[in-house]
Amino acid sequence: MKKVLVIAGPTASGKTALSIRLAKALNGEIISGDSQQVYRELNVGTAKITEEAKQGVPHYGLDLVSYDQAYSVKDFQTMARSAIEEISDKHKLPILVGGTGFYLKASLYDYVFEDEMAQDETFDELSNDELYAQLKNLDPKATEKIHPNNRKRVLRALNIALKGETKSDREAKQKHEALYDVFMLVMDHPKAVLDQRIEERLDRQFMYGLKDEVERYFSRAEQRQYQSFQAIGYKEWKAYFDEHLSVDEIKQKIVIATRQYAKRQLTWFRHQFNAYWYKPSPENEKLVIQAIQAWLDKEIL
RNA sequence: GGGGGGGUAGCGAAGUGGCUAAACGCGGUUGACUGUAAAUCAAUUCUCUCCGAGUUCGGCGGUUCGAAUCCGUCCCCCCCCA
Numbered sequence: 001m002k003k004v005l006v007i008a009g010p011t012a013s014g015k016t017a018l019s020i021r022l023a024k025a026l027n028g029e030i031i032s033g034d035s036q037q038v039y040r041e042l043n044v045g046t047a048k049i050t051e052e053a054k055q056g057v058p059h060y061g062l063d064l065v066s067y068d069q070a071y072s073v074k075d076f077q078t079m080a081r082s083a084i085e086e087i088s089d090k091h092k093l094p095i096l097v098g099g100t101g102f103y104l105k106a107s108l109y110d111y112v113f114e115d116e117m118a119q120d121e122t123f124d125e126l127s128n129d130e131l132y133a134q135l136k137n138l139d140p141k142a143t144e145k146i147h148p149n150n151r152k153r154v155l156r157a158l159n160i161a162l163k164g165e166t167k168s169d170r171e172a173k174q175k176h177e178a179l180y181d182v183f184m185l186v187m188d189h190p191k192a193v194l195d196q197r198i199e200e201r202l203d204r205q206f207m208y209g210l211k212d213e214v215e216r217y218f219s220r221a222e223q224r225q226y227q228s229f230q231a232i233g234y235k236e237w238k239a240y241f242d243e244h245l246s247v248d249e250i251k252q253k254i255v256i257a258t259r260q261y262a263k264r265q266l267t268w269f270r271h272q273f274n275a276y277w278y279k280p281s282p283e284n285e286k287l288v289i290q291a292i293q294a295w296l297d298k299e300i301l
Numbered sequence: 302g303g304g305g306g307g308g309u310a311g312c313g314a315a316g317u318g319g320c321u322a323a324a325c326g327c328g329g330u331u332g333a334c335u336g337u338a339a340a341u342c343a344a345u346u347c348u349c350u351c352c353g354a355g356u357u358c359g360g361c362g363g364u365u366c367g368a369a370u371c372c373g374u375c376c377c378c379c380c381c382c383a
Contacts, residue, residue: 072336102338111335150342232339
């Protein structure tokens with residue numbers, strides 16, 4: 001089994017900076033596990049690492065598509081797995097770093113996605129309850145797991161069922177096991193500290209031209225249909241364009257959305273993975289590196 | 302000084318005698334998550350010894366079987382005139 005070091009954590013927790021230090025200390029290369037940093041044009045709002053900051057460490061998973069394109073877990077999974085192969089083949093340590101828990105899980109575990117999304121129907125004329133009722137017929141098991149109001153999920157399960165094997169059957173065939181020997185660490189700041197980091201980072205993003213970036217790419221309404229506009233730091237500007245909220249009000253919205261996102265991320269990491277919760281500090285960093293080193297030295301049977 | 306409007310749970314805001322511990326939104330908390338995941342969705346949010354009970358709707362006092370809702374009085378805020 002190939003070894004993969006994973007650095008997870010909420011936004012603004014310092015994953016990027018830590019990843020560079022670890023990559024250098026452990027002879028690793030980095031795979032970004034972030035759903036928004038795949039967009040080439042979007043840099044400041046996504047807090048993408050700069051060329052200088054990379055310090056020569058090779059990065060995968062950045063700038064993969066244009067911001068007007070769609071991207072999904074399946075794309076990520078494919079990319080991440082092949083990057084892991086490639087890096088391992090060079091006898092370097094793959095370091096997967098990112099905050100998109102679902103992406104991390106899907107690439108690390110034996111999740112299977114088919115090639116079928118394109119033909120999904122949206123059933124616009126059906127209500128949530130009608131859709132749910134249909135799903136109940138085709139895939140009753142999925143219905144137990146998905147709330148009727150969660151239209152996106154109901155729709156997806158329904159579309160899968162309509163094409164043959166149901167989502168439940170598909171998942172039942174999986175073993176829910178990791179494909180790699182994973183050492184995962186989650187950045188664990190006290191809430192107040194994280195909140196402060198979030199605000200400070202947002203200040204920096206404004207300083208580095210977040211507003212310009214948004215105006216450059218999303219000033220026209222049709223551009224706001226793009227999937228990339230769903231990202232925090234961007235979608236909040238809709239109120240600036242359409243309702244003429246002040247820049248300050250937008251900033252407040254972004255802070256709140258970011259805090260809420262961080263909370264969701266933490267919930268995911270807490271419940272979906274068995275990770276090493278790392279409280280960032282210089283001393284602790286030495287300890288983690290030792291722990292990782294020990295894990296690296298251990299041969300897998 | 303005169304006229305008008307207003308003070309409701311962390312915030313905004315409904316409610317104008319019983320069906321109201323009080324709609325709704327925001328924020329908070331907890332959680333779900335197998336193709337939009339920085340997305341989507343759910344539960345919960347006065348207090349407690351939480352199946353039940355106790356305190357709330359600026360303060361105090363009153364009317365009433367019963368008041369956030371009516372009356373008196375006091376305090377505070379906003380707008381207009383002086």
